[in-house]
Amino acid sequence: MIRSLSGQILDILDNLLILDVNGIGFEILCSRSVLNNCKIGEKIRVITSLQISESGAVIYGFNSEREREFFIRLTSVKGVGGKTGIAILSELSLDEVVRAVSSADLNAFTRVSGIGKKMAERLCFELKNIAALKIIGGESEQKISGSEKISHADSVIDALLSLGFSRSDAGGVINLLRAAHGEDFNSLSEEDLLRLALRELHR
Numbered sequence: 001m002i003r004s005l006s007g008q009i010l011d012i013l014d015n016l017l018i019l020d021v022n023g024i025g026f027e028i029l030c031s032r033s034v035l036n037n038c039k040i041g042e043k044i045r046v047i048t049s050l051q052i053s054e055s056g057a058v059i060y061g062f063n064s065e066r067e068r069e070f071f072i073r074l075t076s077v078k079g080v081g082g083k084t085g086i087a088i089l090s091e092l093s094l095d096e097v098v099r100a101v102s103s104a105d106l107n108a109f110t111r112v113s114g115i116g117k118k119m120a121e122r123l124c125f126e127l128k129n130i131a132a133l134k135i136i137g138g139e140s141e142q143k144i145s146g147s148e149k150i151s152h153a154d155s156v157i158d159a160l161l162s163l164g165f166s167r168s169d170a171g172g173v174i175n176l177l178r179a180a181h182g183e184d185f186n187s188l189s190e191e192d193l194l195r196l197a198l199r200e201l202h203r
Helices: 065-074 082-091 094-102 106-110 117-133 141-162 167-187 190-201
Strands: 004-013 016-021 024-030 043-053 056-062
Touching (some): 016 043, 043 065, 056 082, 065 082, 065 141, 082 094
Parallel strands (some): 024 056
């Protein structure tokens, strides 16, 4: 799993960042918040998420761990793939997404290329609980702690996706383990959770 990349910016093409990392050029599809801080020739560290599908591997780039976490949650919505997810974060900031979800502002989402009214309605419905958790800015320490536990499971899901498992299989096995371990689930380390998930998936 590629969690971050640091290097020199070689080029910027729309929402595509070309990053030179020790002589290797990486193409990273980035959110607006990343690109707003980019200038060719400068060095930068980008938080990343690697997704592998039948069409190949794609690296997505974010300005923060919180933005990356939201992207993972966003792409768990049925019909929203990585490219649609990054398109949303290229058109809207995290705060704008939260406001759109909270007010059921369909027009905010339909501004994004490829998103129609039905998809906008689905996004508002499925993301309203995420907005209620306030994972984007302004959390108390207690809420941050809870968010980190959620992100812990999401990191394992991300790792399983990188290994070629489908999102439904990855999410399903995490839910299975959560039910099986109850309150002990949150005390599992990322390594233990990944090991248990792989054991279940290979049965």
